[in-house]
Amino acid sequence: MVARIVSEPMLRKFPGLVFIALTFSLLLCRSSLVWAQESPYIVTYDHYLEEPGSLELEYFSTFGTQRGGNDFDAFWTEFEYGGTAWWTTEVYLAGQTTFNDSTIFTGFRWENRFRLLQREHLVNPVLYIEYENTNGADKILKEVEGHDVESDYADSNAVLRKEHDHELEMKLLLSSTFRGWNVAVNPIVTKNLLPSEPWEFAYAVGASRPLALKASPNRCNFCRENFIAGVEMYGGLGDTRSAGLHDTSHYLAPVVAWNLPSDWTVRLSSGFGLNDNSHRLLLRWGLSREFSGFGELVGRLFGGRP
Amino acid sequence: MRARFACFRAIGRNGLANIGFVVVGVSVFGMAVLGAVRAVAQKEDAGARKNKSSTYAVLAEVPEKARERRNPFEADTQAVVAGGKLFEQHCADCHGRKAGGARKGPSLLREEVQQATPGTLFWILTNGVVRRGMPVWSKLPEPERWQIVTFLQSLKLQSVDSQPEEPGEIPAVSTPLPPLGLLE
Numbered sequence: 001m002v003a004r005i006v007s008e009p010m011l012r013k014f015p016g017l018v019f020i021a022l023t024f025s026l027l028l029c030r031s032s033l034v035w036a037q038e039s040p041y042i043v044t045y046d047h048y049l050e051e052p053g054s055l056e057l058e059y060f061s062t063f064g065t066q067r068g069g070n071d072f073d074a075f076w077t078e079f080e081y082g083g084t085a086w087w088t089t090e091v092y093l094a095g096q097t098t099f100n101d102s103t104i105f106t107g108f109r110w111e112n113r114f115r116l117l118q119r120e121h122l123v124n125p126v127l128y129i130e131y132e133n134t135n136g137a138d139k140i141l142k143e144v145e146g147h148d149v150e151s152d153y154a155d156s157n158a159v160l161r162k163e164h165d166h167e168l169e170m171k172l173l174l175s176s177t178f179r180g181w182n183v184a185v186n187p188i189v190t191k192n193l194l195p196s197e198p199w200e201f202a203y204a205v206g207a208s209r210p211l212a213l214k215a216s217p218n219r220c221n222f223c224r225e226n227f228i229a230g231v232e233m234y235g236g237l238g239d240t241r242s243a244g245l246h247d248t249s250h251y252l253a254p255v256v257a258w259n260l261p262s263d264w265t266v267r268l269s270s271g272f273g274l275n276d277n278s279h280r281l282l283l284r285w286g287l288s289r290e291f292s293g294f295g296e297l298v299g300r301l302f303g304g305r306p
Numbered sequence: 307m308r309a310r311f312a313c314f315r316a317i318g319r320n321g322l323a324n325i326g327f328v329v330v331g332v333s334v335f336g337m338a339v340l341g342a343v344r345a346v347a348q349k350e351d352a353g354a355r356k357n358k359s360s361t362y363a364v365l366a367e368v369p370e371k372a373r374e375r376r377n378p379f380e381a382d383t384q385a386v387v388a389g390g391k392l393f394e395q396h397c398a399d400c401h402g403r404k405a406g407g408a409r410k411g412p413s414l415l416r417e418e419v420q421q422a423t424p425g426t427l428f429w430i431l432t433n434g435v436v437r438r439g440m441p442v443w444s445k446l447p448e449p450e451r452w453q454i455v456t457f458l459q460s461l462k463l464q465s466v467d468s469q470p471e472e473p474g475e476i477p478a479v480s481t482p483l484p485p486l487g488l489l490e
Contacts (some may be wrong), residue, residue, distance in 0.1 A: 037396070037445055048445045053410065073429035085436040120434040120444050151470070180447040213447035226449070261395075292399045 014187045038265040039182065040257035042284050043142060046184040047124035047175035049113055050082030050090075053295035058091040058288035060267075062140055065280045069154035072098045074106075074139040081294065086115040090095070096139045102157045104142035107134030107165075122178075128171035128186075136163030141282060143169065145190045146200030147247045148275035154160045166193040180213045182206075182230075208255065219261050228257045235274070239274055249278035261278035361420035364435050368426045375425030378449070379456045387456025392450055396443065405461060410439065414458055427455045 039046050042060065050056055058078040065071050074096035082088050092109040137160035139153055145194040153160070168191050188202040208230025216223045235250030237243065253271035260266070264287065271282035292303035379385035393405070400411030407413030414420075419427070431451050434442035443451060 039445070046445075049441065051441050052439045082441075085434060085439050085441045115436065118436040120442055177444050182445075210447055214449040215388040215392050215453055217384050217391065219391060225447075 014067075037259055038228075038257050038267070038288060040208050040228045040229075040230050040255040040267055040269075041184065041206045041232050042255060042267060042269050042286060043234045043253070044177075044184050044204040045126070045128065045171065045173045045186055046177075046182050046206075047114070047115065047126045047173055049086070049115055049126070050080050051290075051292070052082045052085050053293060054082045055291045055294035056080040056268075056288055057284055057291065060140070060284065060286040061146075063281075063283040064139060064153075065149065066153060067280070068151060069156075070099045070101055072096055072139050072153070074141070076142070078288075086118070088113045092142075092240050094134065094138055096137060096157075098139075098157050099251075104137055104157050104161055106138040106140075106161070107132065109134070110142050111169075116185065120177075123174050123176050126173040126175070128169075128173055130169040130171075132165060132167040132169060134165050134167075134199040136160040136165070138165075141279075143188060143190070143202060143204075144234055144236050144251065145188065145200075145202040145251055146236050147242070148236050149247060150273070151247050151277075153279075167191065168193060181209045196250050197242045200239040201237035201243065202235065203237060204232060204234035204253070206230055221260055221262075224296070226259050228256050228259070232269075247277060249279055250274040251282060253284075345476075349423055361412045361438070362416065364430065365418055365422050365426055366440070368429045370396070372429040373423045373425045375423075376429060377424035377428070377452055377455055377459075379452050382456060385453045385456040386460045388450075389453035389455070389460075390453050392446070393457050396446070397454065405458070419458070420461065424452075424455050424459060427458055428452060431455065 002055050039048070056078070058080065060078070061073060061075045063071070063073050074094065074171060076092050076094035080088060080090040090109075090111045090113075093105070094107055094109070095105045097103040103288070109130055109132045109142070114127045114129075116125045116127055125166075134237060137157045161227065169188065170190075171186045171188045173184065173186050175182060177183075177245060184206045185239050186204040190200040190202065190206065191197070192200075208228050210225055210228045212224035220226070226288055231254050232251065233250070233252045236248035237245065249274070251271040252274055253269045255267065255269040258266045267284070267286040267288075269282075269284040271279075271284065273279050273281070338363075379389075393401075394403070397411075400408060401414050402408040402411070403450045405414040407415075428439075428451055431446075431454060432442065434440045436442065446454075
């Protein structure tokens, strides 16, 4: 289908451009839309899942500085679907452009989140399980694990893409909301599926709050309640062979989300490396839109009852 | 990084075995997840079909302490309007634009809901009814949840036909709804 719409040379020359164009075409599709109240986190997860039957389409971009190599812009698209009120599944497609080098597709991820308790508690646990099939040129830095450091990304795409990673990643998403504040803590464990590879550890923590807790009576773009601001911190904690903070990288990132009445959510984040092993700057932005009733639509297409 | 290249070399040596391991693992995991989800969804559907009044039985499960909570926006007309806006944004997709119910969510104009205490509605909104498909809404700040409760209670007690409202249609109510402005 893609090959028919876009000529092959164009796909070869500008894969990133085609990827972005397709994503934005989907984002602009008309459908039944619902207002999203999205958290501002880009790396950290809170315990809120996608609404049942809804599909959320998200595009994210990360500009990163690179010492000893070329700066890069990594991008990914997420298709997040609410299976039930306690299960959300999501597929990511990722790519990156390394300046003065090339643009390549770097792989996919499939994640599932399961709400473990039916009701709200002081701390709400959600189990996160993800399968990753990526190559070594993947630079979205959605998870910084084990001994991942800046110099890992300095080689050219031609060299990095030769490496393949098949990983299982598990997180326990612990999150609490009180007086408008959300605090989320995500301990992370990753296992490369090769038996010889160690288990890697990581963390992500975040705190956020809407700028106003009470809704105004009018529909407005710039009302304070439409903005949620916060901060997140994430990094690696070594692996089973060498646990600890040495040779690890860490980031601190102020984040903000703008939930627009026109059903769009814009997220911004500027992550600052906290040690010499970290990229100096990771500038991220994201755009998302939620499509309600997607499950019913698919059901009807396959002959289910309307 | 060296470890990662070692990983690549190992995949080269044992390529088929590794790929097979991944495919089988992911397939088994996927089937287990889908099977579990299907089983639970069927159970939820069966439970919901068994007795329509049981849809509202969850109101009786609300703890006594939560029922007694007072609505800080009681009789606040601004809160009704703001609550109407929030309802349209977050709730109308499932419960219908006029709260009369739709395919996914029950009518909120029914006597059971309208006679519930503000604290009961607030608790349901906060905790959701996860087993029946209603997500938790504690991500909305507490004042916003109370605004939605204020809006719901501003809808006069209705005697509504139990047929679900078609999306976009006005529900069959015996008395007209109050002017909501935002929902028109």
